[in-house]
Every structure is written in structure tokens, then in C-alpha cells.
Amino acid sequence: MMTRYSFGGDEHLFVECDEAMSLDAFFKSLSMTNAIRDAGIKGVTEICPANASFQIKFDPDLIKPNDILKEVQGIESAAAKTEPVIKTRIIEIPVFYQDPWTHETLMRFRERHQDPTASDLEYAARVNGLADVDAFIRAHSGSPWFVSMVGFVAGLPFMYQMVERAKQLQVPKYLRPRTDTPKLTIGHGGCFSCIYSVRGAGGYQMFGITPMPIFDPEQSISYLRDFMVFFRPGDIVKFKPIKQDEYDHALGEVASGRFAPLIRDVTFDFRDFQKDMTGYNAKLEGALA
Template sequence: MSDTVTLTNPARYTWGGDEFLFVEIDEAMSLAANFTANAMAGHLTAEEVDGVIDICPANASLLIRFDPDVLPHAQLEERMRRIERAVEGLSHPTLATRVVEVPVWYDDPYTGATGARFRKGHQRPDGNDLDFAAEENNLASAAEFIERHHSSPWLVSMVGFVAGLPFMFQIVPQPEQLEVPKYLSPRTDTPALTVGHGGCFACIYSVRGAGGYQMFGIAAAPIFDPHQKLTDFADFMVFFKPGDIVKFKPIDEAEYERIQIEVEAGTYVYRQASVVFDLQQALADPVAHNRHILEALDGV
């Protein structure tokens, strides 16, 4: 996590063929770099520029697809550099967003059984992912790791890899961040809605498939709904977007099964609240900032 708001170097602009502009904010992920990428993407979206086809913000960069017959390369780069300067000039960077509660059955039998099938490709063949994660973070037990995992909020830094999968960055001082290496050899199977972790990033696998992140539990409700059956997906089949804030809520098997019934009936709704992410406060006093975020959710 960066301890300053201002980035030391200007963004790097490179072209991908005739239709893509890649803007690299920083080489390393930080709250400041991610805020800049999302803020620049937000400015460009708001300007509704003819010729811009798609805008894809990532952890510390953004990719813009455009039609060069409508929007010349030089004009797009000039506009983006102006937007970059405007974002850098913000005296108090904030982002109007939402905090979402995500129920998770930690240490569940589904990810446990999958992990057991792939121990040969793991750093700790004789254990499980949670025990390994606890050891890697010098914690006394898997229970302590789970407590650390769900007690602080996470910022959705980007969405991708597969449809609807959010990458999340823990909003805590860098020495307190949970970090766990990926599997030595990727799995060919991961249960849908697995809560995983690789490096400093958490994720939720939106669909079943291959993966290499450590597995800690399973989320109870969909985050990708191509049939848009649930109310939360009325506008779009992907639930999360960059800038969202996630608060994991530990649940037991009974609560997990209750939520499954609601999901099947089409009545489940995520608990969420509108909040303002304050970059300066998150960097200067993350404890107070996180308390403010969680109080908004508790007030729902």
C-alpha cells in the first residue's frame, strides 16, 4: 500500500495495434494507483467521447479500445493526459461507491475436498490451504487467519480473468496485509464461488474452472448471473465493479443452506450501503476509515 496520494511518475502510454491505448499508472498495485486508474476511467466515461468503444480499468492501469476512424490516436492521448492531470490535481480524492456484505462459509467441505485432490501441486502436500495461509502469515491458527480475513474491508481493484471475477485489495496498512503465494501447479478444477487468495489479492471465482489461488471458503450467493434472475442483476449480469468495497461475513452450514434456498427462489438480495471511499483517510488512518465504512453497512 502506498503511503502517499501523489504518484512519483506520470503514467506510461503505449499503443496496442490501431485500436487500443494502454495507460500504465504504476508498475505496482497501490490504493493510490488503483484510485487513479478508476478515476481516469470514470472521467472518460462521463465525457461520452465518440469513438471510444470500451474502457477497462485494472489494478494499476487501464485499457481503452477505440475506433481510430472516428477518434484519432493523437486526440485520444491528448484527452487522456488532460484527464490524468485533472485526477492528479484533486485536492481531496474521493469515490462515491458502495460496501457489500458477502456471506462466506469458511473451511467448507467443497473447497476442502477440491484442495485434497490437488495436494501434489501445493507447497504443503500434507495440510490444507487455510493452515498453510496461517503459517505464511505467522498466525497461530487457521481460525486466526479467518478472523483477519473477514474483519477488514476489501477494495475491488478490477474485475476480469473470467466473467465477473473480482480481484480485491485489503484496506489495511501494508504490514497487516495478508499475503499467500499461489499453488505451485494450477488446479484444473475450482468450485464456483470459491473465495481464493494469491499474493496480496483476494478473489471470488465466479464460475467453476481452473485456478491457482489458495482456497479459504465458498461464497453463498452468485456474483455472475447471465440469466439475471436475482434483483441485484437487473441491470447487468456481473455484480461487482471496480471501486466496490467488500466486507466478508463468516457463516455456518445452516446459514449457507438458508441462503441457497433464497437464491433458488430468486429472492436473495445482497446487503449493501452507499459510502464514500476517501483515499487520503484510507492511507492516513485506515482504522478510522474502515470503521466509517462498516458503520454505513451496519446502519442498513
């Protein structure tokens, strides 16, 4: 699909990179939004990237709609000729899979689920053709995920699995959304994983919970003092399964201000990744060792 441009009112330019979600569409969206940000176009006030598209807010008193369209189209043409490489970070996220809190919640809402007789993890394993829950957890935590966008509620990351399309885990959302989801639940809907930044309603399958805060409006947590939202598009996430004693210990570290996420700066080359996804993922994960 050719990139589709459209205006939203007098102040927004919407750019659709593809109709389908894919790593190619996501990376094109990310590359273009980074280039637009670096270009410092006069009149641009906000850039909002999404999974396969993005939106630009601009001041029409400073730049005319057709002028910003030409600027962005020029950036698209230039971006197509440059190496698809970004500077980003890989982050290890500890996850207590099959925890008692999300399990209690999912049992309260079984009448809204496709299979009221199974847990979310049991259902997810079955629809993905995996032998059991342990096999599904290995598949979920066995490869990294790209943060493709942050939103829906403040600080919530949507993540796209960095594997061949045929190997991507896919699980439908609940038939009817829940009215409750524990804070920091690891969720999954369609091909996307997420982390619920706050407690609230939701329709994604629930697989576990992390002790690591990702949103702090008070900015009292050490690694969130500069900005209340932890994730940004382009981050790479590696889930690490932990047991309850490790989860409890991490909660204590968070409460005492000693918890520090494991983060490493990395350079990501999309073309090299496409040539050997398994090998490239192993290289990325090696940065966390």
C-alpha cells in the same frame, strides 16, 4: 513512477499508472477511468480498468491516436488537482470458511501445492505468521477489500485489502494450477482475494465459499436482472463469516428468489482513508449495521 502510455495496434491506448500494485496506483487508475467515462470523449468505445493500469478502446475513424492521448493526458493532469473522492457501495459477502466442498477439492490437488500436508488455510496462516486458521480468518474478514478489477473469467472480482501494506495478507498461488475449483470459492493469490464466479480451473488458495451468486448469464436472479455481472471496480467488499446452517439457509433464499445482498451506498475519500485506515474502515463497516 510517471504514468506510462503506449498504443496497442490501431484501436487501443494502454495506460500504466505504476509498476507495483498498491492502493495508490489502483485509486489513480479508478479515478482516471471514471473521469474518462464522464468526459464522453468522441470515439471511445470501451474502457477496461485493471489493478494498476487500464486500457481504452477507440475508433480511429472518429479520433486520431495522438488526439486521444492528449485527451487522456489532460484528464490525468486535471485528476491530480481534484479531491480523490468517489461514490461507490459497500457490500457484505457471507463466507462459509473451511467448507467441505473446497476442502474436498484442495485435498484432491495436494501434489500441486507448496505444502501437501496442510490445508490451504493452514498454509496461509503459517506463511503470514498467524497463530492458527481462526486467526487468519479474522484477519481475512476483519477489514474491507476494494474490487480493483473484474475479469479473467466473466464476473470474477479481484480484491485488494484496505490495510497498511505491511498488514496485507499475502499467499502464493499453487505451484501448478488445479483443473477444478468450486463455483463461488473465495480464493487468494499474491496480495489479491477473489471470488470464482464459475466452476473451473484455478491456482489461487481456497479459503471458503459464498452462497451469493455474482454472475448470472440467464439474468434470472433478482439482483442480476439488469446486468449479469454483479461487481464493478471501486466496490468495497466486507466478508462475513457464516456457519453451514446459515449457508444452507442462504442457498434456500437464493433458490426461492428472496436473497438480497446487503448493500449500502457510500462516499469514499482516499485522503481521509490514508490518514486513519482503521478508523475509516470502521466508519465504512458501520454503514452495514
